[in-house]
Every structure is written in C-alpha cells, then in structure tokens.
Amino acid sequence: METSRKTFVGLVDKAIAAANSMRRDELLFSYKGTLYPRTLYSPETFKALESFEARSDDVILAGYPKSGTNWLSQILTDLIAISQKKTRSRESSVNAEELEVFPYLEVGDAEKYERMAKLPSQRFMVTNLRPENLPKSIFKNNAKILLLIRNPKDVATSYFHFSKGVATLPTYETWDDFFRDFMTKKTAWGCYLEYLSEWNKYADKENIMTVTYEEVKENPALSVKNIATFFGIPLTEEEFQLVVERSSFQAMKKNSDKTHGSFGDVLFRKGAVSDWKNLFSEDQSEKMDKAFEERIAGTKLGKKLKYDLYCKA
Template sequence: MEKSRNTSDDFIEKAIAAANSMHRDELLFSYKGILYPTTICSPETFKALESFEARSDDVILAAYPKSGTNWLSQILTDLIAISQKKTPGSERSMNPEEPEPIPNLEIGDAKKFEPLSKVPSPRFLASHLRPENLPKSIFKNNAKILLVIRNPKDVATSFYHFCNGLALLPSYETWDEFFTDFMTKKMAWGCYLEYLSEWNKYADKENIMTITYEEVKENPALSVKNIAIFFGIPLTEEQLQLVVERSSFQSMKKNSDKTHGSFGNVLFRKGGVSDWKNLFTEDQSEKMDKAFEEHIAGTKLGKKLKYDLYCKA
C-alpha cells in the first residue's frame, strides 16, 4: 500500500505548490453549497464521481476531516493485505509501473476513476463526503462502510492546527477567527455537526459500522477485531497484534516520512483526546454545547459520541 500513498504524496505536493501562489480567497470553491479545497478537488471530479460504480466488496471509510481518517486507513489497508494473504506494508499494486490511484474518492482529477476501476477487489476507498454526495452505487450495491466519528471539540481543534500547517487550506491568525468559521459553516467539507446529522440517517443500516475515534484510542485491539469481523476478515492473534502495532500513533508518526513524505509532519501532530481544553474559552465551549444539542444530541450517533464524557470540562 506504500505505493498508493506515495502517489497521493506526489499529488498533494503539486497541489501545495499551486496553493502557495494563490490568494486565500481562492483556496476554497463551493459545490452544491459545500466548500472544498480548490487544488485537490474539482467540479469535474465530483461530476465523474456520480457515475462511479462501487462494488459490493469495496472496503469504504467515511470520516469528516481530522476524525481519524489516516489512522483508520492504516488499519483497513493492513486488514485488506491480510485478507489477500499478503504482509501488511508490502506493495499491492497490480503493475509496479502504474501506481494505484488515490483512494480518497473526491480527491484527484476526473481521470482517476478509470484506473480505480481496474484495482482488484477488495478495494480500499475513503471519503470525507456526506452520504447524499457519495455515489449512489455504494448504497445500491450494499458496500460496507466504516463510519468514523470524533467528538466535535477535538475535531475543531485538530482542524485548526491542520489549516495552519497546510497551504491547501486557508490559514488563521487566531483560534477565535477559526472557531467563528467552524461554527458558521465556512469549513472545507462543510459543517461537521451537519455531517453527523446526515450520516445519522444511515446509522441503522446493516452495511454501516460506526466507530468513534475515542473508542479506538481506548481499546485498539478490540476495535481492530470488531472492524475485521464487520468486513469478514479472519485474523489470528499474531495478525491482530501486528495491525495494532503498525497503527499506533507512535509507529505511524515514526514512519510518516516513508508513508506521507513532508506531509506527514502535518498529519501526525498529537493523536490524543481532549486537546480542545487548550483552546476553547468557556463561551466557545457553551456555544458548541448548544449547537450539539440542536443538531445531534439524542440521536444514535450523538449518544455514541459520549459528549458529556469527552466535551464537558
């Protein structure tokens, strides 16, 4: 899987170079009412995505930015390697001369879908999109989706540092300025609480497993085991421990130069829980609490987030 990550690396580095010459106001564009990064997404890709044909055995990861995408990507790609009788970390490209296309569905140009259609099953696919903006074939063909969610205060905190570390997104001089944009739906990939609300409509479907960032952090081995069971991938105890070790924050940060190049320093910052307490004022905390109550509290996903445990001082 290293090769596909390097492919992503090359694309991201070119996108960063392009973003460096752009004005802040040009870094995001709106598509169907939601903002996306100009240098890595495009209307043409979104249009092509509509006709993308998902397979019933695709392994799909759905997560809002900074909710654990890279962490769970590591786990899922290792599980796929094991299901294919391969050693996690070894390359699985069909043709070494043709690097695998970027697995994130909405990132890349519209030409990516033809080579993506040639990737052998099971394919790993990821997306930050809301369910209504994903290809309809995913739900029609009952492809299994792992939905990863994280407490909103830590999502906001991690997103803030991410924006200031990555030229692809508008940076912020102050946390207060960022918080205002986060709460007024001016973020790339849209409002997180609305994202949760939309995915909650699908939470009872048998082909969707929801897991929280916090529960994976609390018990990585049990989480990996449950994910493997959901996708029908048998694991030996030795394989389970290997996946857990390779997906630890320390291991991923240590290997980030190989897996993500210079981009790794931005992706792997702390990997913890409750960092929000270092930034949120009491007033901001109360505003988030109120918004959470209005959007998602009391729903299946809202209860799963254990908001009172992770988001109350």
C-alpha cells in the same frame, strides 16, 4: 502498497506547491453549497464521481477531516493487504500495485474512476463527503462502510492546528477567527454537526459500522478485531498483533515521512483526546454545547459520541 504511498505523497506535494502561489481567497471553491480546497478537488471530478460504480465488497472509510481517517486508513490498509495476500497470486498483486490510485474517493483527476474499475477486489477508498454527495451505487450495492466519528470539540481543535500547517487551506491568525468560521459553515468540508446529522440517517443500516475516535484510542486491539470481523477478514494472532502495532500513533508518526511526505508532521500532531480544553473559552464551549444539543444530541450517533464525557469540562 508502495505505489499507493508514492501516489499519495506526489499528489499532496503537487497540491501544496500550487497552493503556495495562490491568494488566501482563492484556496477554496464551493460545490453544491460546500467549500473544498481548490488544489485537491475539482468540479469535474465531483461530476465524474456521480457515475462511479461501487461493488458490494468495496471497503469504504467515511469520516470528516481531522476525525482520525489517516489512523483508521492504516488499520484498513493492513487488513486488506493481509486478506489479499491470502487470496491473490503474486502476478495479480503486482498488476494491482501498478493500478493503485489515491485512496480518497473524491480527490484527484476525473479519469481516476476508469482506473479504479480495473482494480481487483477488495478496493479500499476513503471519503470526507456527506452521504447525499456520494455515488448512489454505494448504497444500492450495499458496499460496507466504516463510519468514523469524533467529538466535535476535538475535531475543531485538530482542524485549527491542521489549517495552520498546510498551504491548501486558508490559515487563521487566531483560534477565535477559526471558531467563528467553523461554527458558521465557512470552513472547507462544511459544518461537522450537519455532517453527523446526515450520516445519522444511515446509522441503522447493516452495511455501516460506526466507530468513534475515542473508543479506538481507548482499546485499539478490540477495535481492530471488531473492524476485521465486520469486513470478514480473518486474522491469525501474529497478523492481529502486527496490525495493532503498526497503527499505533507512535509508529505512524515515526513512519509518516514515508507514508505522507511533507504532510506527515501536520497530520500526526498529538493524537490526543480532550485537547480542546487548551483552546476553547467558556463561551465557545457553551456555543458548541448548544449547537450539539440542537442538531445531534439524542440521535444514535449523538449518543455514541458520549458528549458529556468528552466535551464537558
């Protein structure tokens, strides 16, 4: 996976360099009503994505930014590497490395999907998109999707700190300013509660497994076992322990300069649950509570989030 890491670091460093020369109001653009970072996404790539042909054995991780996708990516990358080592010859593994592409499905150049078509199975991809913006082939071909969700107050908190540390997003002077925009769909990737509401429509499908950031944090070993089972990847005890150890927050933060370059320190900040209590005012907490109640409470995903446990003071 060394080539993949170099691709990741190179693309992110290039995006950051480009963003440094742009004004704040130039950093985002709108596509189909949602804002995206201009130096990472493009209308041309979104258009090309529509005709992407998914496979039934694709491994897809779906999650809103700052819900833990980099963490789960580590787990899935290791699981797939173990699976491919058992089923693929050394020569084909080298060829796969040469074709490696940036793992985020919608990020990069519009020609990336031609390269992805040449990749051997199992292909791994991550997406921050809502389901209606994904290629129809993903659902038509029943590709397996691991849907990662996190309590909305911690998502907002982590997003705020992230926006202060990365040039590709507008920086906010205060938490109050950020919270206002986050709640009114003026931040990149759109409204998180709408994201949850749209994905909830797919929550009962057999090819989709939903996990929460909090449950993986509470019992990472059980989560790794369940994820491996869902994707049909058998593990020896030694392999299982290695995946669990490599995906710990401490291990990933220590190795972040190699895996994510200058992005690493920003991505792996705390990895905590309930950090929202350090930022939210009582009024802001009540506003989020009300919005959650109106949009997602009572649904399958809403119940799985255990909102009262993680989002009530």
